[in-house]
Amino acid sequence: MNAFAHPIRVSVEEYLSSSYRPDCDYVDGEIQERNFGEKEHAAVQAALIFLFAQNRNTWNIDVYPELRVQVSANNFRVPDVTVTRAGLEWERILKTPALLFIEILSPEDTLSKIRRRVDDYLRFGTEHVWVIDPELRKAYVCSATGFQEPEGGMLTIPGTPIRVELSELFAELDRG
Numbered sequence: 001m002n003a004f005a006h007p008i009r010v011s012v013e014e015y016l017s018s019s020y021r022p023d024c025d026y027v028d029g030e031i032q033e034r035n036f037g038e039k040e041h042a043a044v045q046a047a048l049i050f051l052f053a054q055n056r057n058t059w060n061i062d063v064y065p066e067l068r069v070q071v072s073a074n075n076f077r078v079p080d081v082t083v084t085r086a087g088l089e090w091e092r093i094l095k096t097p098a099l100l101f102i103e104i105l106s107p108e109d110t111l112s113k114i115r116r117r118v119d120d121y122l123r124f125g126t127e128h129v130w131v132i133d134p135e136l137r138k139a140y141v142c143s144a145t146g147f148q149e150p151e152g153g154m155l156t157i158p159g160t161p162i163r164v165e166l167s168e169l170f171a172e173l174d175r176g
Helices: 010-017 039-054 110-123 168-173
Strands: 026-028 030-032 061-065 071-072 076-077 079-083 100-104 129-133 138-143 146-148 155-156 161-163
Touching: 039 061, 039 100, 039 168, 071 110, 071 129, 076 110, 100 110, 110 129, 110 138, 138 168, 161 168
Parallel strands: 100 129
Antiparallel strands: 026 030, 026 076, 061 079, 071 076, 079 100, 129 138, 138 146, 155 161
């Protein structure tokens, strides 16, 4: 549910110098609220952050929850989870394509809204984007041609040891 009754238009400079709780996207001069906060969303996000952090050295990555990313000159997104290759140098806001962006759906998310987010990440140059739906207990590997469920219930990034077993991830939802 959008707390903003009308679109809020601000400059890039004003967006970057402001704090929003929770942080918001900035698209084409407009502040856009993000959906989040339900237990299932939080549980999946926490499990992913833990898994990536636990394997940080083995997978040669760094992981960040809700990090501002400048996907184009005037557009900023805040993915649920951002994974970069270890040692990537950047300041406060990521301006370089990540290894992986992960979006976790909330009940209020629409296909068109999530597709716009995914398209922004792909145009930015990030090759790996996953969308996870806790309600349906499904995940999707996203590309310019669409959303594809991973084979064998395993999310992977080719050429890396990164592997996320969906049954283990969704088991977190059953823990209470």
